[in-house]
Amino acid sequence: MPRVSVLTWITGTSLLAWAWLLLCQGFFWRTDVRLPERAEPQAWPAVAVVVPARDEAEVLPVSLPSVLAQAYPGRAEVFLVDDGSTDGTGDVARALAAAHGGLPLTVTSPGAPPPGWTGKLWAVRHGIALAGERMNAEFLLLTDADIAHGPESLRELVAAAGGLDLVSQMARLRVVTGWERLIVPAFVYFFAQLYPFRWISGGGRTAAAAGGCVLVRRTAVERAGVPEAIRHAVIDDVALARAVKSGGGRIWLGLADRVDSVRPYPGLAELWRMVSRSAYAQLRHNPLLLTATVVGLGLVYLVPPVAAVGGAIAGAGWVCGLGAAAWAVMTGTYVPMLRYYGQPLWLAPLLPFTAALYLLMTVDSAVQHYRGRGAAWKGRTYTRPDASA
Template sequence: MGVIVLGLMLLSLTIWLGLLCFWGQFWRTDQQLEVTETQLESLPVVCAVVPARNEAELLPTTLRSLLLQDYPGSFNVFLVDDRSTDQTANFAEGVAHAVGKPQQLHIISGESLPSGWSGKLWAVEQGIKSASKFAPDYFLLTDADIEHDPGNLRRLVAKAVQEDLDLISVMVRLRCESFWEKLLIPGFVFFFQKLYPFRWVNNPNNPTAAAAGGSILIAREALERIGGIQVIRQALIDDCALAQAVKKSRKDKENTPCPMPNQGRIWLGLSSLTRSLRPYDSLATIWDMVARTAYTQLNYSPLLLLGTLVGMPLIYLVPPMCVIIGAVWGNWAIALTGLLGWLLMSLAYYPTIRFYKCSPWLAFSLPAIAFLYTLMTLDSALRHWQGRGGAWKGRVYPNPDNL
């Protein structure tokens, strides 16, 4: 029995060594928008599109931050009121007048949701259609719960222009105030970076593509080249689907067969200043947020789900269990090997913990966090099989294959 346990621990340790050495340095937090201050070389026309469904409570802060961007170029905001019942449109109009920017805000009354579209993407599509009359060079796709740093747009545009990027996005700082947020939100970011190592995403020669939907700047030409938002209209994980579509597009403006090396380039990083105000102050709210799309992330595959249910315990739970088992059995080879694996995963998690300014001791809680996320993933699959998958803001979205 001891040989089997030691073998499992050595396998787990080998996986961790492989992840740390060869998996795109996913554990680092150095890909940040604010790391270097960039200078504007030109002033492209930018239009922001904000889908809003019952966001009256947050708009006085979030919309205000968007309208007060220090970007010196032409900038207009198109807020799509997605059939809200809390007077979202009235609050938005009031915010614009309060900051003296009524001419900069354009409020669009959302039309009823057609078949085959997710609610958010249908709202984005309507916003883009309305904004197109300004012939923008870039669209800023952002959520109604994001409080933008005053220089966020300026930095996004400067980086996009200087590095010739078709799409640039930042994972904004998620709210991390309550007990459950401090325990689970940094873990959410850690697992996202592990799934999509930012260095791989930012490498044009690597097929890995991802984006964070809270703040995405996309070139109008790139959006037109991939066929518009409608090409991802059924996607529940729409930000990553958009990034994948852009990175795969390798044709030049004339649509010739010869790919252009600078097209399809994307960048994804963290933001330390722009933040989400969406509260996840209970286990239930975080659970629902993850369970909504976790099985979608696995492409609704029972085989991938099985691999997750086996792999997550092997990688995250075996090391601390071996520490306990080894200590009980008096087998110090098992205990010390388990401790080494636990320390490696804690060191990998520590940069994310530090980025979120949480207690360093939380780095050792990754096994418990991974266990909870594994249960959330299983629940996501159960909800899908029961026809409750993809529920969000009063809507339930089925498997796109069944649409």
Template sequence: MGVIVLGLVLLSLTIWLGLLCFRGQFWRTDQQLEAETLDTTSLESFPVVCAVVPARNEAELLPTTLRSLLLQDYPGYFNVFLVDDRSTDRTANFAEGVAHAIGKPQQLHIISGELLPSGWSGKLWAVEQGINSASKFAPDYFLLTDADIEHDPGNLRRLVAKAVQEDLDMVSVMVRLRCDSFWEKLLIPAFVFFFQKLYPFRWVNNPNNLTAAAAGGSILIRREALERIGGIQVIRQALIDDCALAQAVKQSRGDEGELFNKFLTQCPVPNSQSPIPNQGRIWLGLSTLTRSLRPYDSLATIWDMVARTAYTQLNYSPLLLLGTLVGMPLIYLVPPVCVILGAVWGSWAIALTGLLGWLLMAFAYYPTIRFYKCSPWLAFSLPAIAFLYTLMTLDSALQHWQGRGGAWKGRVYPSSDNL
């Protein structure tokens, strides 16, 4: 028995060493928009930008979030298109009131959402309607943002500067999620940590790596890039729409990109970081200033948020679910359990190996804990947090099998409506 346990803890330790050394340094939090050396005053001209905000029953948050969007210190031409997705709380009236209160009524365009057609998710149908209306202004970029996001005054200016100076098709930031209550402090930083492990930001930002991801709270996308992939309708059924959009953009290739790919295939350049010209270049980072106001102040609300898309993330695959149910305990639970077992059995080899794995785990999680200004001791709680996330993933699969998966804002999307 001791030999089996020692083998498991050694395997867990090996996995952590591999993750830390070969997984794109996912555990670091250095990909931050505000930390970028961007000269936002050097642009010769400022592109035309139209923001599209899908809003369904968001009257409570709009006085703060919409105000922050309308008050962006962006020198260029900027309009906001808010799509009232058949709200029942007078969302449109509140939005109009906010615009008048700050003297920006001409900058805000309110669109009454049409009935949701078959084959579309509610959010993406609202975004589609907003983009169609905004296209009349021939914008250079669309800013796709959620109604619960409070934007820092310089957020748009930094996004545009990043996109223009580095010739990017898409720039997005994972906004700072609310982290006030006990459950938010315990579970929200881990949500960001797991997302970064799944989509290492350095890999996303490398034009030669196929990994693609985005954060839907704040996405700036070039109009030409959106048209190149066929518009929002190509991801109209996706629940994890931000990552689906990023994947479509990064994988898109024009004739110039195809020729460049063939050149690299025939004449490979060692360690080449040369991007495919003007095609499929994206960037994803964290934001320290722009933040989400969506509260997750109970275990139930966070559980529902994760369970809504966890099984979707696994492509509804029972095999991937099984791998998750086996892999998560192996990676996260084995080290602390072996510390206890080793101490009880008097096997210092097992105890010390488990402790080393636990320390590596805490070391990887600590930058995220520090980013969210939580207690450093929470870095050692990752095994318990991972156990909860594993249960959430299992519950996500159970909800899917019972026909209750993908519920959001009063709508339930069956698996046939997902990519």
């Protein structure tokens, strides 16, 4: 009986956690936070589109033409920064511009990043500086090389900016293979749980952006001192949003309708690397935060199905009922994200299994960090900021 009582309390705590997440975590599970519609400006501001690219020759033929083809009424130019690619990324970009036309394209390379800089932010710095020399842009669109934009994307972003300093859209990631269906929608679901979109645009401290599509005012960038102020950040999009908001800027983040990532993650190994390379950095390389995260994931995501099934087998009615209720709430909150991605709803009850995979990816991220292979991306490994030269 004492054992059943302890299990009942644990399962009840899990259910209470889900009740709090459902009602008090910014309604993170809803997918209706989309680009705000505002009146178009009388005069369209100039925009510099900065695209950092490292070994992206495979995806550029799908993504870059969509950027060059933007139907933008004002002046816009594209600056693709080749970050030490070895696959001919720069040549592919020039050939695509020659074949497709569209917005003016400049391809440049900053050389290897100095100590203390991540490669992407060093490339972004170089792109922003070059854009400043070529044009007096009011806005910067920071977009990744694997992001494809609808033809009205830039126009809609600028129109939505209004009185905002930063507008970011979470690109719709590719969902084709079985592993992508299982893991990708959950990736966005967990991100929204950590950074509820409704809180980001509010007056609180919550700040985040999605690095694939960030429109930011040049004055806000200068006021926040970025990218220099965040030069070591592995999770650069969140760091950028925090810097802009800390500097008094107004920011917004929501889900995209016409901005898509074309990068494939066909197997578990590719998805595992995508998550594990930055998971421990998200926890600030703190073992205590890692421990708390593992315990929290276990309590919130793993206890409900174990209690529901185990309680039913053992005849523990309270444990089974509380576990089933928590599992049902969890499943219900995941349904809107699956609908957004056009996935079958029978995947919703499998969220605990996906959460277990994310738990293992997070632990693996810490293990790789202490082995000296943490935050590895395309041949580069980044240490903690305080360990950088």
